[in-house]
Amino acid sequence: xxxxxxxxxxxxxxxxxxxxxxxxxxxxxxxxxxxxxxxxxxxxxxxxxxxxxxxxxxxxxxxxxxxxxxxxxxxxxxxxxxxxxxxxxxxxxxxxxxxxxxxxxxxxxxxxx
Amino acid sequence: xxxxxxxxxxxxxxxxxxxxxxxxxxxxxxxxxxxxxxxxxxxxxxxxxxxxxxxxxxxxxxxxxxxxxxxxxxxxxxxxxxxxxxxxxxxxxxxxxxxxxxxxxxxxxxxxxx
Numbered sequence: 001x002x003x004x005x006x007x008x009x010x011x012x013x014x015x016x017x018x019x020x021x022x023x024x025x026x027x028x029x030x031x032x033x034x035x036x037x038x039x040x041x042x043x044x045x046x047x048x049x050x051x052x053x054x055x056x057x058x059x060x061x062x063x064x065x066x067x068x069x070x071x072x073x074x075x076x077x078x079x080x081x082x083x084x085x086x087x088x089x090x091x092x093x094x095x096x097x098x099x100x101x102x103x104x105x106x107x108x109x110x111x112x113x
Numbered sequence: 114x115x116x117x118x119x120x121x122x123x124x125x126x127x128x129x130x131x132x133x134x135x136x137x138x139x140x141x142x143x144x145x146x147x148x149x150x151x152x153x154x155x156x157x158x159x160x161x162x163x164x165x166x167x168x169x170x171x172x173x174x175x176x177x178x179x180x181x182x183x184x185x186x187x188x189x190x191x192x193x194x195x196x197x198x199x200x201x202x203x204x205x206x207x208x209x210x211x212x213x214x215x216x217x218x219x220x221x222x223x224x225x226x227x
Contacts (some may be wrong), residue, residue, distance in 0.1 A: 030212055030213050031211070031212070031213060031214070031215070033215055033216065035218070041201055041220070041221055041223065042220050042221070043203060043218040043221070045115065045215060045216075045217055045218065048214075048215035050213070086156065088156075090211060090212070092212060098144075098161045098163070098168040098169030098210055098211050098212075099144060099146065099161060099168075099169065099207055099210060099211010099212060099214075099216060100146075100158045100161065100169050100171060100211070101146075101148075101158060101205075101216060102158070103155060103156040103157075105155055106155070
């Protein structure tokens, strides 16, 4: 099945710094989403981005589907950005004709004041 | 607020017991998904229902079962609970069958087995 790798596994930033998180996937995908899991465990949907570029405030994301990677940019980071960032993909293949999402292991971000 | 409602938020029970987790999807969404997040396995897909029918299945244990009712809410039943079943269980929903569209996640049910 498809593999999803995220890097870096951990990241510590000072408030106000910028960062780039990467998600590599091993095959073509139909769906790619970025999530933020906050310290309370909630999974917040950041972007649905199977291809192209999107921006939402200080966050933006780019997926280059032909090269099988996606990037999440966080600018002017704030302490509330702390948590774990997950990339998840869906690929229709074989018995999987539904919407099963396969998650990467996540990047744990800590923003210090 | 994603619009997906999960109850209860927390559940504490003992080994060997049975529990039921409930999920109400966003208004208009026909698909419901269940995921398990544990420390050792990460976030893993369990099962998907679309308009009342099972649509896709992941590595769901035989002790676990789910269903989607005519009003589209879903329940995940976990039986003969073991310590390793302690995890955060998420429900998600999407408009269609999950192809080429986002999934929206509830806040999860945190299950602790003592």
